[in-house]
Amino acid sequence: MGVPAAEQTLAILRHLASQASPLQASAIARSLELPRSTTYHLLNTLIEFGFVVHYPEQRVYGLGVGAYELGSGYARQEPLQRLARRPVAALADRCGNSAHLSVLLGRDVVYVIEERAAGRPLLITEVGVRLPAATTASGRAMLASLPHPQVRALYADREAFSLEGPGAPSSLSQLRRMLVDVRANGFAAEHGEVTEGLASVAMPVLDGTGYPVASVAVTYPQAEQSPELVERLVGEVRTTTRMLSRRLGG
Structure with missing residues (x-):
């Protein structure tokens, strides 16, 4: 009944x-x-x-955010991890750099899979670590794929930006400009905002409605950065996110 x-x-x-x-x-x-x-x-x-x-x-x-967190909670659990673990590990092997998968929880990202490449620098993005979304490439990739009203609801006032890290936007207008650039480039990036000397590129994993249920990122030393390297890493990340999106009906 x-x-x-x-x-x-x-x-x-x-x-x-x-x-x-x-x-x-x-x-x-x-x-x-x-x-x-x-x-x-x-x-x-x-x-x-x-x-x-x-x-x-x-x-x-x-x-509202509560509804999104329910969806994120589902995505963070076993179905997503089962689908993504091998592709993320294969991505790390192909790139020779550490790769990780994270989900959005409110204004934070939570890392749920990390595959470390041998001989590469240790990262702070271990499984379970939570960081401000607007500071990370992973978070920026997902925020750029959210509907505009959802972003506005997440960052409704100045206080929402007070806990973001260095290099992150300090107002909704700055965040919007950043996300416009992410959408124009087709990927998100950060350069030393999370860990000095390390940079990352990331792209979202989209479900059947086009919603960003997760993001995949590769982190590499800034000293090795070149246009050719970034292009190659972005291509590899794109291959992985498209595969995962297809598996989720996207």
């Missing part, structure tokens, strides 16, 4: 997830055949727990 309030709440979340952009409450109520009063009550509850964001200027509602 179902619980009507739970069924209605899940219906709202599924409906918002299936849309290309946020919706007005009246449109949600009409599509799901719910009373308007019930719709507003459920939306306010979802907002309180972070699963829905209200954009008062447009009078629309969209998915």
Whole structure:
């Protein structure tokens, strides 16, 4: 026997997830055949727990960070690790540099797979390590693939940038400019922001909806950097992320 309030709440979340952009409450109520009063009550509850964001200027509602974290939680678990471990290990072997896979959790990245290349510098990005997303190539790759309202919800005020590391943007406008460059280049990079002397290139792994469930990165010594090396590493990372995206239905 179902619980009507739970069924209605899940219906709202599924409906918002299936849309290309946020919706007005009246449109949600009409599509799901719910009373308007019930719709507003459920939306306010979802907002309180972070699963829905209200954009008062447009009078629309969209998915919040809580909903994304549920998806990230699934991606971080065994299905993604089973799919990605061998491809990431093969990437490290082909590149001769350490490779890792991470997921986005709020404004942080969490590293879930690390494959160290023999004889290369040790990294701080061990499994379970959590770093500010806007500081890392991995985080920038995923942020650049998020819908604009999602990025705005994650970085809603100045305080959101106070915990980012050196080299990271200090305002939403700076972050947007950085993400525009990432999308234009086709990959994200960082140069010594995480560990002095080390640089990284990263690209997102996209699911069937185009959502960034993870990112794959390769880290190499800055002293070895050259246009030819970066081009080769980006090509190898692209091969790996496309393979993983296909396996996830992307």
